[in-house]
Amino acid sequence: MSDVRVIIQRDSEREERVVTTGTTAADLFAGERSIIAARVGGELKDLSYVVADGEEVEGVEISSEDGLNILRHSTAHVMAQAVQELFPEAKLGIGPPVKDGFYYDFDVEKPFTPEDLKAIEKKMQEIQKRGQKFARRVVTDEAAREELANEPYKLELIGLKGSASSDDGADVEVGAGELTIYDNLDAKTGDLCWKDLCRGPHLPSTRLIPAFKLMRNAAAYWRGSEKNPMLQRIYGTAWPSKDELKAYLDFLAEAEKRDHRKLGNELDLFSIPEQIGSGLAVFHPKGGIVRRVMEDYSRRRHEEEGYEFVYTPHATKGKLFETSGHLDWYAEGMYPPMQLDEGVDYYLKPMNCPMHNLIFDARGRSYRELPLRLFEFGTVYRYEKSGVVHGLTRARGFTQDDAHIYCTREQMSEELDKTLTFVLGLLRDYGLTDFYLELSTKDPEKFVGSDEVWEEATETLRQVAEKQGLPLVPDPGGAAFYGPKISVQTKDAIGRTWQMSTIQLDFNLPERFDLEYTSADGSKQRPVMIHRALFGSIERFFAVLLEHYAGAFPAWLAPVQAIGIPIGDGHVDYLAKFAAAAKKKGLRVEVDSSSDRMQKKIRNAQKQKVPFMVIAGDEDMANNAVSFRYRDGSQENGIPFDEAIAKIAQVVEERTQV
Structure with a gap:
């Protein structure tokens, strides 16, 4: 046998090894x-x-990103085998790995039940213990069609070979190049147990699947198109160890407790009434307080930074969005037009920027006015498909804290630097501290303007981002059609990543709107435009903070900052005086004068996550004092009346958590 030289790569180390042919x-x-x-x-x-x-x-480690995908895709095959062993009539769709798990689609007579999922998971455990081998073999199109003649969806995928899109998961089946089938073989006899059309790779054996669990099932259109048949999709998760699986399930349980939709109902903050429509929320009084405080603080900070507030209407003639390019590039995300004024189309606005451009262009502008920073709490409307609408985090109507900055080319870098520093500082004020930045660059299929302009804009943003000393992650092709952007990504209290603020550098809309200012030498020049949304949307930011704090907002944001809890009826008036004095200091204080016993009042306040419970009895009244009970159950007794109000006010002013 002849020798073969191979290079084994481990991190940055390379080892050359001589092995025999067939290794x-x-x-x-x-x-x-x-x-x-x-x-x-x-x-x-x-x-x-x-x-x-x-x-x-x-070597690919099981805990690496590729390793996890291989583990999860292999587990999806085991699940599909289990389904067909239990439901022989089931037809196979596709089964790709996804973030933190996998799914597989099946065509079955009736939806799977929770009992079915338990049975499938039990069968999967049996297959895993058998230690079946995953074996790859190359087949011709004709042979694959013959072997999979009873699998109509696989036959369709064979016809798509080389053109399947990863958006619908089809590329895990066929991809491009060779067509392959993976056999699940009996570990002892080598007999065929099951097979699937797949490009691989897979684990060597089912026994190497350490830990998995089926999560849920849902309906899903074949290959994501509503024109296709409706299939049943089973979701699962798989991890390199039982401890990691348990940690993930614990994380999901914590995330469920923090779900903003659940907390919004429990804390009476907002609702999304069916009578209004999916993705369109109403804020209740308590939620309205939190939102107003968020907006008021943001407004004050913007004024300190030199922003000027503007207001624009919710609808406009379609011609405006022809000029901006949105009807060419963004029409699918817009609501259909309304026919008004003798056939003139009007649209609900999906963006505020075109209207801000009209404000800039309302009169002549001088270089002395620049940078001009226009800011609006502007409500916009986007037609999101029903399948992606999710509470306040993916809505159809929402309010952006939208700013558009017009500056000279010379001011551009400094203004971007100031803007990003301001954005990060304000996010920290709301309690978010763990950030990284993402740089979204041109989509080669969807952009306006020259390559040279895009290169300049992208490099400028890169330099600005790097100044912050935060990790910078590339997002190739993720930019809007008019310019590159920096996205601020933050992690919440349980480690989930959320996209927050975006800053976009735009040389194209000023061109499309023919925006000009008069320079120092009297010539007409084109301004540079910076798009900037700090919260992204107020509704979404509200939801992120609600989940980050698990409903226990810091006192400055809490709808009720303190609640008076009288030990008996004779102490109600005393606490009412405390509440009245606190309100004069701008604090939000209520008194629970219900007929409930004191302990129930405390439980109710804890459920509502009120920062300060102010308790008063005979001794407190005699000493002109109160007692504090905090959300964590600790207590502080005998605090003088005025000192107690001052302490609450200090915590609110310092925006700290208690």
Whole structure:
């Protein structure tokens, strides 16, 4: 047998090794249990892959991003096998890995029940213990059609080979190049147990699936199109260890407790009435307080930074969006037009920027006015499909804290730097502290303007982002059609990432709107335009903070900052005087004068997550004092009346948590 030279890559280290012909990737990494696949020349391969002379081979750890995808895709195959063993009539759709898990689509007579999912999971455990081997084989199109003649959806995918899109998960089945089938083989006899059309790679054996759980099922259109049949989709999750699975399930349980829709109902903050429509929320009095405080603080900080407030209408003639380009590039996200004024189309606005451009252009502008910072709490309307609408975080009507800054080319870098610094500082004021930045660059299929302008804008944003000393992550093709952007990404209290503020640099809309200012030498010049949404939308930011704090807002944002709890009826008037004095200091204080016993009043206040419970009895009244009970159950007794009010006011002023 001849020798084969291979290079084994481990992090930054390269090891050259001479092996015999026929050596597999599994042989190269024998004894390394965490290696479940290989990357050869940049492509993922099964461990059964036979290495060739001169190839670079890197082991894929199960805990890496690629490793997790392989683990989860392999588990999806085990689930599909289990379904067809229990429901032989089930037809197979697709089964890709997704964030934190996997799914598989099935065509079955009736939807799966919770009992069905339990049975499927039990069958999966049996298959996992059998230690079936995943074996890859290349097939011709004709052979694949013959083998999968009873699988209509697989036959359709064979016809799509080379053009399947990762958006619908089809590329995990066929991709491009060779057509392959993966067999699940009996570990002892090698007999075929099950097979699936798939590009792979997979784990060597089902026994290497350490921990999994089925989560739920839902209806889903075949390949995401409502023109296609409705299938049943089962979601699951899989992890490299039972401890990691438990941690993930605990995380989901905590996330469910923090779900803003659930908390919004429990704390009486907002609702989304069916009579109004999906994605269109109403804020209740308590939620209205939180929102007003958020807006008031933001408004004050903007005024300090030199922003000027403007107001624009909710609808406009369609011609405005022809000029801006939104009807060319964004029509699918807009509500249909309304026919008014002898056939003139009017649209609900999806963006505020075109109207701000008209404000800039309402009169002649001088270089002395720049930078001009226009700001609006502007309500916009976007036609989101019903499947993606989600409470306040993905709504159809929402209010943006929208700013558009007009400056000279010379002012551009400094203004962007100031804007990003201001944005991060204000987000920190609301209690978010863990950030990274994302730089979204041109979509080569969807942009206006020259390549040179895009390159200048992108490089300027890159330099501005790097000044902050935060991690900078590329987002290729993620920019809007008119310019690149920086997105501020933040992690909440349980580690989830949310996109917050965006800053976009735009040389194109000023051109489309023919915006000009008079320069120092009297010539007409084109301003640069910076788009900036700090909250993104007030509704979404409200939801993020609600989940971040699990409803226990810091005192400055809490709808009720303190609630008086009398020990007996004789103490109600005393606490009412306390509340009245506190309100004169601008504090939001109520008194629970209900007939409930004191302990129930405390429980009610804890459920409502009120920062300060102000308790008073005979001794407190005699000493002109009160007692504090905090949300964590701790208590502080005998605080003088005026000192107690001052303490609440100080916590509110300092925007700290109690």
